[in-house]
Amino acid sequence: GAVVSQHPSRVICKSGTSVKIECRSLDFQATTMFWYRQFPKQSLMLMATSNEGSKATYEQGVEKDKFLINHASLTLSTLTVTSAHPEDSSFYICSAHRSTGGMNTEAFFGQGTRLTVV
């Protein structure tokens, strides 16, 4: 079946540095990918929609200069947390949609990246 791979699964970085998270669709092409953030014991909040070949669409309240998204190919989207601070520590999850016919799609989620900023 379709698989979405997210890397790294865990990362610890120093405050002020930048961290890049990759999301790959392994056996299908994804023109659209989504990035979510999950705070401890809370639900997933959509951060942005990553569009292949064009700018990402950010949800209200998400800083686009803080969370840089690049969707350079049909199988890869990256999220870069720039100048990370402890409050950016969170669980980040990506998803990619594959068409299942007509207007229907199925979402596949990466395994998530736990970011800890110290």
Add this chain to the structure above:
Amino acid sequence: GNSVTQMEGPVTLSEEAFLTINCTYTATGYPSLFWYVQYPGEGLQLLLKATKADDKGSNKGFEATYRKETTSFHLEKGSVQVSDSAVYFCALSDNTGGFKTIFGAGTRLFVKA
């Protein structure tokens, strides 16, 4: 806009007990409905889905029926196991929202042996 409301947890059950986790939704279009499961420290796994009214999704003993009249998609399992302990998310996705997935708050389930 679209939204999903699910019962608050945590839910604590004994092994072999019956499980119900309520989920209701609000949507402007004709959404697909999903239940996802998240085990500790892991990402999301699709548990089951239904794409139109009256469809029943089922997997691993879990079931949920898409009820358009009550805008509900309640998750049920007849006999839970310790290994079912996880967080369960109800979610919807439709083409009017660009296929974004909107999640409920999640319900944590603890199953005791």
